[in-house]
Structure formats: C-alpha cells, structure tokens
Amino acid sequence: MTTPASIELPEPLDIIAVGAHPDDLEIACGGTLAQLVKQGYRVGMVDLTDGEPTPGSSGPEQRLEEARKAAEILGVHERITLTLPNRKLFDSFETRVELAKVFRRYRPSMVLGILEKTPLASPDHWQAMQITDAAVFYSRLCKWDDQFDNLPVHRIRSLTWYPLGFRQSGAEQVGTSQVIADISDCLDQKLEAIKAYESQFSGERLEQVLTTVRAQNQSWGAICGFSAGELFYTSHLLGVNDLYRTVNHAIKGTTDNLELGIRSQNR
C-alpha cells in the first residue's frame, strides 16, 4: 500500500484511547494510560467532543486547557480533541469517518473504547462506543480512500473496552474476557489528572469523585493482588501458553500482597 506523496504521516502510536468528553478517559483508564507510557508504549488520547458547555466551565478554552494539563500529567504522547458536538453526539457515517481518519493517521495497533451504556449519565457515551467500534472497522476498508482524505488504510489488531462511571457493575459481557490492569504505581498520577478538571470537579464534589475512583480501583486491584487496578473487556477470549504459570502467578500475587486467606483455603 502506498501513501500519496503529499500526505505526511506522524510517528505511529501503539495505543489510542477514545472517550466522548475530556475527563472520560482519565476517570476510566487514566492509570493504565500512564502505566503504558511508563512501559515504553506510545499512547494517544482522543476526545470526540470538547465536552462543552457544562455548568462550572467558562467555556471550551478552559476545558481544553484542563485536558492538555491532564494529558501532560499522564505523560501521553498525543491528545486530540475532535469537534463533534457535545450533548448531541450521534453515531453516523460522518462521525465514524472523523474518528477513522485519526486511526488511519496515527496507525495504532490497539484501541480502547467505551463499554456499554452509562445510565443516568450522558447518552454521548453510548454513541461514542458505537462510533469507536465502527471507526476501527472503517480504518481498514480499502477502495474507499477518498472518504478519508486519501489517508492509507490501516488494520487495528485489537479493540478493548473500559467501563465508564460508577454505576456499572462490571458484569460479564458475552464473548469477552475481563482483564484487570495493574495501576498500583499510577493511581496517584490518575487522581492528579482528574484534579486538573477544576471546571468539572471542585470542593465537595472533587473529594467525592476522588474517593469513589480510588475505592473502585482499589477494589478491582484487590481481585488480582494489586493495590489498584482498572477493569477492561477484550473483544476476544484470551489464550495462555502456560496455564500453570499464569494462574499460579495471579493467586501468588493475591496471597502475598493482601493475605486474603487463599493460601489457608488451599491447604
């Protein structure tokens, strides 16, 4: 496949995470994004909208500045905020193409997207999930380059979803695997990134959000013996080459770190 000479592509990203609004990604998977950066991967964040208007913000400029600061705290390599409309975000051909163009330009191997509905929160999240799923597919479609500013096709290898919000139980999804990512070393960094959104969270509300996020991440982490973790769903079942090592390692972590009594139960 050849790229037209006039198109200059940036250095590729390994992972692109997609949210509907600036702050979605920080709350749901900010720790993992920071951890992936520490592990040497090139990480990008995409917000489909600028998230404005909102009650406590002076306008899009403030929100964009907060997003920039949060990305800096997490250490990610790129943050792109698209200009799709907040509050009336809909899965459509045009929105799919907008996001697919980002994928074709930055050529990630892995995409992280929103999982499922977020009851009592913005319906943009559900739409964002559908847009992301479709854009991953659109990214690889050939004989259609004119729809994507002649950007070359790109095949994304894996699509993984994160639950967003505090009302999702993390119940099992058919055909997926649940994974807990260890964010023990990055929980504080994640909380700092959330604090960057002063227009969204301040005073009592900020304390409430930080307490809830911390508790949720500590709870998910405890399942696997980490001091903090984030939950993901993969789009396929995960295979292991060494069942003994993988399973035993998980149990060892749990007993060593948290003394949950598994060792005594196994006697």
Ligand SMILES: [Zn+2]
């Ligand atoms: Zn949101």
